[in-house]
Amino acid sequence: MTPADLADLLRTTAAKVLVERGLDSSVLPEQVTVERPRNPEHGDYATNVAMQVAKRAGTNPRELAGWLAEALAATDGIDAADVAGPGFLNIRLAAAAQGAILAQILAAADTYGTGATLTGTKINLEFVSANPTGPVHLGGTRWAAAGDALGRILAAQGAEVTREYYFNDNGAQIDRFAKSLVAAALGEPTPADGYAGEYIREISASILAAHPDALSLPAEQRHELFRREGVEQMFAQIKQDLHDFGTDFDVYFNESSLFTSGAVEQAVEQLKNSGNLYEKDGAWWIASTEFGDDKDRVVLKSDGNAAYIAGDIAYFQNKRSRGFDLAIYMLGADHHGYIGRLKAAAAAFGDDPDTVEVLIGQMVNLVRDGKAVKMSKRAGTVVTLNDLVEAIGVDAARYVLVRSSVNSSIDIDLDLWTKASSENPVYYVQYAHARTCRIIDNAKAFGFDAVAPDFALLNSDREGDLIRTLGDFPRVVATAADTREPHRIARYLEELAGVYHPFQSDDDMRVLPKGDDVVTPLNSARLELVRATRQVLANGLGLLGVSAPERM
Template sequence: MTPADLADLLRTTAAKVLVERGLDSSVLPEQLSVERPRNPDHGDYATNIAMQVAKKVGTNPRELATWLADALSATDAIEVAEVAGPGFLNIRLAASAQGAIVAQVLAAAENYGTGKSLTGTNINLEFVSANPTGPVHLGGTRWAAVGDALGRILAAQGADVTREYYFNDHGAQIDRFARSLVAAALGEPTPEDGYAGEYIQDISAGIVAANPGVLDLPADERHELFRREGVTQMFAQIRADLHEFGTDFDVYFNESELFASGAVEQAVEQLKTSGNLYEKDGAWWIASTEYGDDKDRVVLKSDGNAAYIAGDIAYFQNKRGRGFDLAIYMLGADHHGYIGRLKAAAAAFGDDPNTVEVLIGQMVNLVRDGEAVKMSKRAGTVVTLNDLVEAIGVDASRYSLVRSSVNSSIDIDLDVWTKAGNENPVYYVQYAHARTCRIIDNAKNFEFASVAPDFALMTADREGDLIRTLGDYPRVVATAAETREPHRIARYLEELAGVYHPFQSDDDMRVLPKGDEAVTPLNAARLELVRATRQVLANGLTLLGVSAPERM
């Protein structure tokens, strides 16, 4: 019996108790909350439902809790229900009901933990979207890991998710990139506002090799050729690096298309005509302060040229035109102002501002030997995705970036994440999975097939703790989707590994018989518990885009 199953039983029982006593059962909330108490002596689960509704039905919480405790204790699934404090209800499940969780996990297999809360919701999830002017830096790498995991989690709750990369191939940064490439080809110093690093030299040399005589072209033609081919090569490298990192996209959207197609002009004109822009000092503005921005933003400059936000507005309109119900933007730490301006754009087009969600990711730092790792030789000034992967591998890179809330900065200690020990979180979780695989493989040497498991025999605390932790998984996934917080999955996996490792190391919890001993129904039940643990560990790691190795 999972927490969700218990909540359903609790609601059904409470409704019956209230009706039998002539009280109003309609006051019961649609979803009742059950929690695992911090102190295991207080039972397997606890609820405050009696305290929530007692006053509404004209009784006191302890009296209502007592009625509920008596009714629950009479069911086969509940071993005991007790009243505590002012009206809390502490519940301990029968061993057979707990064991049903194991059967549930195994029956659902890779679908265990999925839900339907977002079924029918069409979500555009835009993340990374790094400018094609250099390799993906650590901030973009964090979004590559978190965004990919979030997409998997939202899809696990039934959403139709389109992962999108906004390809910034328009604007001043692209001109600076082109000038940097030309300067490298001519053997000149990097422009003051340009890009440096070995990758600039490599791309520039490749363009010259592929286009003999390019340096003899008129300056404008030469600049355009270096811009066009430089962007193509740089973005090809970005896509290849992200693919190797395990992050791919459904759509790569070119910013330049918005301008070439006239979509930017049309969007601005529509907002002017509808009165959702206002004119001041010869420019046209959007009232983004109404949605939390620190100041209103210019959309159309006084010289008639579109400001950068005009492209963002047209891009949002494009997304809505493609049928997305929700547009989630995952942006860097210096983009807080975008929350207000994007919500203002949604409102200006007549949409609910909550059609837009903006997630802001904080900084990532690498640490080695207690000192910050500050520079990548290849990128010139930043640490890149490839630097991180080269240092600790793809799995550790992804896990280290996902396991903390994006609202906080993180330091990745390379000394920790390269260790094959319990202090390395990804190793700790993956090793738990590998240990389950080893037991399951060794079980082939015994006659388990002819022995039916008896889950009611698993009454030990370690067994119960492990089963209840498995039962928590669907709720964790649902909450991670609702809050857009993939780190909840990682922290859950570490909790599960922390319960499983002592279980397997405890001689009193032996899964496999000793020597010539016969397989018992308890052995068989514990083997099923190990199988279920392996399944949930694999499911959670898959949501994070991290492998579940069978041997380590």
């Protein structure tokens, strides 16, 4: 019996009890909450449903909990049900009923943990979107890991997810990039507001190699050549670095296309016609305070040029025109102002502001030998994706960047994340998977296939705790999708590894027969428990884009 099955049983039983007592059953929630108690001695699962609904139903919580306990105790699959405190209900499952969780996991295989809460929802997930003026820095790398994991998690709940990279190829930063390349080609110092680093010299040299006469061109043509070729080379490198990191996109959207296609002008005209754009001091402003923003924003400057927000507004409208029900933006720590302005833009177009979600990621810092690592070997001024991968590897990099809420800053201890020990969280989880694989491989020599497992024999505390932890996985995935918090998966995997490692190390929990002993139904049941654990570990690591090694 899975937690979801138990929740359904509780609701059905509560409805029946209330009706039999002449009380109102309509007060019951659609979904009864079932949780695992912190203290295993209190039971396998607990619910506060009696406390939630008793007063509205016309009784008191302890009395309702007592009626529920009596009814549940007489139900197949329930070993015991007891009332605690002001009306909590603690429940113990029969061992055979717990075994049903294993059967479900093994039958579902790599689909175990998926759900349907977002089926039919089209989501545009925009993340990374680093400017094509340099390698992806640590902040963008965090989004590469967290955004990709979130996309996998949302898809696991049935959403149709489009991963999108907003290619910022329009604006002053591109001109500064081109000027920096030209300066490097001429052997001149980097402009005061330009970009420095070995990568600038590499790209500049590459352009000169392909266009030997580039420096003899008129200044304007030279600038355009270095701009075009430089952006193309830089973005090709960004895409390759992200691909090597395990992050790919379905759509690369060019910011410049919003201006060349007339999308910006169309969006501005639509807002003018709706009365949500007004003229003041020669400029055109969006009345975003009318829709919850902290101030109105300039959309068209007094010189007639579009402000940066004009592209953002047109871009949102473009996403909606492509049929997306929800647009999720994953932005850096300096983009808090975008939350109000993007939601206001949606409302100004007549959309529900909740069609926009903005997630803000905090800073990432590297630490080695107790000291901050501040400089990149190649980029010069920032630490990059490749610097992190070179230091700790792709798996560890993805895992550490997903492991914490994006709302919190991260200090990555490079010494810790390269250790092959239980102190290193990703090693701890991956090693649990490798240990399950080793047992399953070793079992091939024993003839397990001839002995049917009896899950009712899995009645020890260690076995029960492991089974119930496995049963939590679908709920954790659903919650991670609902809250947009991939770190919940990582923390769950560490909890699961923390339950599995002691199980395998306990001599009383032997899976394989000793010496010349024959395989018993208990051995066979435990092997299936190991198989289920391997499956859930692999599924969880897959959602994070981290490998599940069979040997370590």
